[in-house]
Amino acid sequence: MNMNALMQQAQKLQRDMEKKQKELKETEYVGESQLVEVVLMGDKSMKSINFKSMDDFDKDDLEILQDMIKIAHSDAISKIEKDIESKMGPYAKQLGGLM
Numbered sequence: 001m002n003m004n005a006l007m008q009q010a011q012k013l014q015r016d017m018e019k020k021q022k023e024l025k026e027t028e029y030v031g032e033s034q035l036v037e038v039v040l041m042g043d044k045s046m047k048s049i050n051f052k053s054m055d056d057f058d059k060d061d062l063e064i065l066q067d068m069i070k071i072a073h074s075d076a077i078s079k080i081e082k083d084i085e086s087k088m089g090p091y092a093k094q095l096g097g098l099m
Helices: 003-026 062-094
Strands: 028-032 036-041 046-051
Touching: 003 062, 028 062, 036 062, 046 062
Parallel strands: none
Antiparallel strands: 028 036, 036 046
């Protein structure tokens, strides 16, 4: 393979990676617990917090609410990480593990 073809392949790989990174950043990930739903963007910023049903919740018990938010947040983060690995993993393999 000549140097020009190698450079073109590297540029294509870079464009593809940038496209996937943009796609991941703009994707919404929903994390859930029993009472709480959080929506994070692919850059791990929080977009929203929603309470599913306050009818079954003792409003005085804020510790439970805090725990539910943490669980839902962790769930959304794990979904982001899984999607990043799924979409960006092939590029790491192509680069010989340099990522």
